Amino acid sequence: MTTPRPRITGAVRVGAVVGRPIAHSLSPVIHNAWIEALGLDAAYVAFSPPDEASFRELINLGRSGLISGLNVTAPFKELAFSLSDESSDTARLSASANLLVFRDGQVRSDSTDGLGLLRGLSEQAPGLVLKGRPTVLLGAGGAARAAAAALAGAGSEVRIVNRTLERAEALARDVGSGVSVWPNLAEAISGAALVVNALSAPPELDVARLDEGTVVMDMTYKPLITPLLAAARDRGLSVVDGLSMLIGQAGPSFEAIFDIPAPDVDVRPAILGMLGEV
Template sequence: MTARLTGAVRLGGIVGNPVAHSLSPVIHNAWLEAAGLDGTYGAFSPRDAAGFETLVAFGRAGLLSGVNVTAPFKEQAFACADTRSRTATASGSANTLVFRDGQVFADSTDGEGLLRALSQQAPALSLKGSTVVMLGAGGAARAAVAALRDAGATVRIVNRTRDRAEALATDLGGLIEVGDAATAFAGAALVVNALSVRPAIDPESLDPATVVMDMTYRPVRTPFLTAARSAGLTTVDGLAMLIGQAGPSYRAIFGVEPPDLDPRPLLLAHLGETA
């Protein structure tokens, strides 16, 4: 069965700049085809904030069902919405916009994607009452920190610029601390890398029970995760998080549950990887 495109087609997509590297179209179009839905999912790359506003106007006009949003537009997406989910409000950013009857609804599924990835690849990890170290304080970290806090963890943010970490901790509040790279990892049950580069930490120095996660998925087995595996640690990859956040996004944009199709083999093949 294949997707049908008619005058009633539902159009979704991923919005960012750059965005050509995104795997979201691979996931969503595979699900659309498997379900035989009248829909398609593309990639949009506005040049600037004004271009993003134009895309939102198309959505308000009924030309788009919804979009996922990535850098650098997540905070703008949050600001442009008429209504926002509790999750988006907690993180102060949005990765999903849904357009209905001229209105814009903002949500954030990144945190849900992170929690799903942890439950799949580190099922023995219990977040409630645990300490989590978040490496980075940028946009990628924001929704993740909020989700981990809401799951009952104390989150220590470690960032090269301490002021930025303190600003994030102040914005989100709750069980969030700013840690020092020399001492933050003591007693950590989970270390999450939200940086775009390999962090300057030796996994051999971590407790053997520590779980290590990298939000980057190019490559899926990053140097940081490879080193953690060599040290005998449980690892969680960014591809699992990407798939985890795609499910609720698909449901929001297309109005149905994703079909029973695991997109991971397709994504690995697309990346030319085997694990």
């Protein structure tokens, strides 16, 4: 009888997701399913630093080679970007990072949120055409910044609607061409091909005022079908859930951290089971 090779040895590579709070995160489920499928000598865990000083210490551990890479979520995305030695164009445009990779004492930052959003749209709204058409983006936080950069890069006319105009204007300035601030939501949604909610709370949006054919996406995935998506679906509109974006951004993060592409393993059913959505 052949003795199974231990998956975790002294050569284990460690990746993690970092945020506060973090216990709700599904990233360990996704990444560890891929690690198991590939038989990697690796582990993906979760850290919740109590403050910025503790987060900085975690970065120092990465610089020392104890951690291969980190996915970063609120409230540390902007700090993660500021602590990096090298940044991708997307991270610079959004001035935040959801991915830090450690190699040879250096820290490289990236933002895969925008790529995850585009992958989610491609998966659940394959007929959506972005080029030359308006997208309404609700919110101006870190995830909204990455989304604005990705959507503008795809050729969409991005209309930012946010309660704090100054923050929305800063986002528009940073991303540049293709992004503008719209103070009036009712005017912004006129003719929109896509509406994306990047707010943590349900937006005050009357889906009855959306054009037929508008696609509605919510970055939130708990619940999977948010009140916004439920209302849009009842109206007969196509909807895209936040889980598709989460899984979409996890793939490039996995490859960056572990130096191997994510396997063709569908993790969605397992996650839906955990969420009680099956």
